[in-house]
Amino acid sequence: MVKFLDLQKITAKYANEVHEAVSRVINSGWYLQGEENKRFEENYSKYVGTKYTVGCANGLDALIWIFRAYIELGIMKPGDEVIVPANTYIASILAITENRLKPILVEPNIQTYQIDDTKIEGVITERTKAILIVHLYGQCAYTEKIGTLCKQYNLKLIEDNAQAHGCIFNNCKTGALGDVAAHSFYPGKNLGALGDAGAVTTNDELLAKTIRTLANYGSSKKYVFQYTGRNSRLDEIQAAVLNVKLKYLDEDIKIRKQIAKYYIENITNQQVITPSINDWDSHVFHLFPIRCKQRDKLQEYLLENRIQTIIHYPIPPHKQECYIEWNDLSLPITEQIHNEELSLPISPVMNEEEYHYIVNIINEWKL
Numbered sequence: 001m002v003k004f005l006d007l008q009k010i011t012a013k014y015a016n017e018v019h020e021a022v023s024r025v026i027n028s029g030w031y032l033q034g035e036e037n038k039r040f041e042e043n044y045s046k047y048v049g050t051k052y053t054v055g056c057a058n059g060l061d062a063l064i065w066i067f068r069a070y071i072e073l074g075i076m077k078p079g080d081e082v083i084v085p086a087n088t089y090i091a092s093i094l095a096i097t098e099n100r101l102k103p104i105l106v107e108p109n110i111q112t113y114q115i116d117d118t119k120i121e122g123v124i125t126e127r128t129k130a131i132l133i134v135h136l137y138g139q140c141a142y143t144e145k146i147g148t149l150c151k152q153y154n155l156k157l158i159e160d161n162a163q164a165h166g167c168i169f170n171n172c173k174t175g176a177l178g179d180v181a182a183h184s185f186y187p188g189k190n191l192g193a194l195g196d197a198g199a200v201t202t203n204d205e206l207l208a209k210t211i212r213t214l215a216n217y218g219s220s221k222k223y224v225f226q227y228t229g230r231n232s233r234l235d236e237i238q239a240a241v242l243n244v245k246l247k248y249l250d251e252d253i254k255i256r257k258q259i260a261k262y263y264i265e266n267i268t269n270q271q272v273i274t275p276s277i278n279d280w281d282s283h284v285f286h287l288f289p290i291r292c293k294q295r296d297k298l299q300e301y302l303l304e305n306r307i308q309t310i311i312h313y314p315i316p317p318h319k320q321e322c323y324i325e326w327n328d329l330s331l332p333i334t335e336q337i338h339n340e341e342l343s344l345p346i347s348p349v350m351n352e353e354e355y356h357y358i359v360n361i362i363n364e365w366k367l
């Protein structure tokens, strides 16, 4: 079986260093808000190119804290609107509604699967306070046009960088392109912990401090509470693991790109659409999404041939039960992507034999 993602093999690649790092934390007797966290925040800031990193419990919390902090700072208030791509993972939307802000769903571009920047200006209103771009599948969603719109209309530019650590736009990493960014280190992400973990990056000192306080019970001084916060901290063991894995992230991305390049150059089956890439720096291939009209049949065929694939995502946010009020919205491009998308296995531990096999099997497929 070619697994969609072999996490055991990924962890095994760094086993010695990870064991050493985890043992160091265990033996230190210090498990939260310590040296590992501090070191990770410094390392990650350096990597992304921002002044501040604030570690937190997971990627969803990172997103939630960004909006909450803007509300606490008086920059946003409940009822304000946030522009967001309609075809994102639901976490991006949950963070907006959790803060009683209003998501304005914008269709993606069918070539890039990223928010269609020609459809943004038309939905900006008096209440619009931010654009939340999502670097979906590991591809940069930022465009000059989005940057210009944010300046012109005085909107915050927020990045959901959960899928795109290490991605580069014009010499600038994603996570440093806007005002603030959320990162997830869920185990399956390109930079993954051995459990849940997340972070916020920004150059805004006050925002960073507010988020750090919110994620620590709303307290920056022991037993003094400024906000009704929550417990959402990055623990020392996860920070230690991330310190190890961050060193190898660029190497891992290089391998992902080699596999993606092989897929793009060699998948010739006319039923299958591979991603169109014009800048190889600006895609880190967290996923390798293909599109196919007969997607479910293809997935079944691949599984018969012992190839695991996953759909990202089968149901768009506006069709979910939790957002029943949007179920009748018409978002045809989003729906098309959700109906046709299939992610092929891609990871830094796949071998040549595996991805050559996948290409052969796909090319042999006939309806």
Ligand SMILES: *Cc1c(COP(=O)(O)O)cnc(C)c1O
Pocket: 058, 059, 060, 061, 088, 089, 091, 092, 134, 160, 162, 163, 184, 185, 186, 196, 197, 198
């Ligand atoms: C994974 C992911 C998140 C949430 O991260 P968690 O760490 O799982 O909470 C948010 N946005 C996107 C686009 C993601 O892929």
